[in-house]
Amino acid sequence: MDLVDWLSENPETIEHVQEIGDLLAYRVIGEIDKGFGGGKPREVRRRLTDHFWCDLLVAMAEVIESFSTAMNRIPEYVTTVIVQTRKAERRNPLLEALVGLAVQTAWAPIESMICTTGIEEVQRTCWILAVLICPAPEDHKAVQDGALLPLAKEGMLEVSRERLEQVFPADWVHRLREGLGGA
Template structure:
């Protein structure tokens, strides 16, 4: 996958981000723009180019996922790296883009939510130096996955929203979300699920340890997480941009769009990818995945 640059990262789709945007511009906006272009009745020249890029990316992803399905040994119990690369690429570029083409309101809501991530990222970057590499290391998808997981736990516990969330207060839900983010980053090394501890060669410290080794302290991370969570929750409570009925689904979809590499991110895999597969939001690509799909329906241990 290609790396993005500061001039084009809002429309980048690769899994690697080397510019100074901190990952807040990266990945999600491009596919949302692709969906808008594919849905346009009277596309602009720019949208015609976006639509062509989208169709080429979809065709490429489908060819590769079919190849992975055909070459997967029947005895395989965990996905190979290429299996995961092309499964999540088809999920994002085919399944999610197609879903957003069909539902304009969801496309516009996700676009607004992605803009909130962008604003939060800009705030962090303008208040400290050398933070962009740490933010780009799965921080935004960590926050989105954590908020989705927190709301799911609340729903399971009280089965009444938004009234019960109002009782908890937006701030307390945001605090619970930060606790989920902190716990996720405190146990995540950035390795794939198939990598055993004794085999780690790249990351021997957790993401949280690497965060705090820079000036990206736990306090900064907490404030950023809570501020972003509160913006998204308040909009849902007011019914302005998104409602509670589908907020969790949209958070999961957006986390999957933002995540640089779900294969090495347990929180996104478990709290976003698995539920989306089970809800038939992703995994419904135009190719039979009888062997591959069960490997991604299983939570990451």
Template structure:
């Protein structure tokens, strides 16, 4: 299927692309920006996120931050990640490799098994934060089972299903999730021996943020990707913005990780 460029360059916080099922949402263009030797486009993205943040106002009293303010905060974090990638080209290649696995063999296997006569409709079901769920589960599973790799696919499947249930996401068949996990895991597992666990985890976490249509509405990405990345790749401005829009327990964990508790 021909993939629309508008999905790859998406600036909004929604994905309904039935061509890729969300597997190419945002991240391909983010990597293009990171690879660009000129900083102009990256600075334009930062200016947009700063302008969006300035256009919002802090909540009054016990009101929660507005959705626009939360979106602007996560956009700021994404810009920081892209800037960090521009200075770490090896990680860009790693993320490209992981992303190509999702957008290639994984989506093809799901089409073959679940696409039926209307693969676009089947793919549309995956746009509701499925890929970022999968990537966060990979990063978590690698850390938990680094010495028991054969248990990882089962664990990842459980994590994804539990996370989606807890956040009220659309229900997906256990078999679909299991097939996606197994198809993604085999080539990703081989990467461990060439790049190491830490680098692979970092790549999955970054891709989870880049591919997620709305990190401000996805707790698994906030906890499993943004939190660890905030400790090493985000500027102070973005961390402060996230602290203003994310729950107090998230802020506490961040500050503990930074040694500010």
């Protein structure tokens, strides 16, 4: 099928092409003019016509593909980490299929949150919630290393569960723990 024919059948893509084209033509060029244009922005722009823009777009597309592949592998990776961590910490083993189902079910909404909220905020949220629901963070190495330590590095020194419960509604924390099997 011809590209033009395909585009005529996919108007959403035409809008996306225009959006990225506008981003390059106005925002990126504007920043380049400010940062490198000096008194001769046309000269800088002319040098960029030597395959720079197509290189940029192809490289972005390649990185997006790698990123997408990595994002799709996250549930598999998380499942493996949980199974290995539980084994290393000599905790009761869990059926890998059970862990996989829980991870898959949690991942889709968390992935959406990453797009709307941002990676750092979702990551911080997971750390805080892990500390909040852990029955004994002082005895759980994964929570210590994977949540308490990063929170401490962010400037949140050892925050007790009781203090976190002051921030979150007590009934919500109680319902969450009950919903997670009394954890």
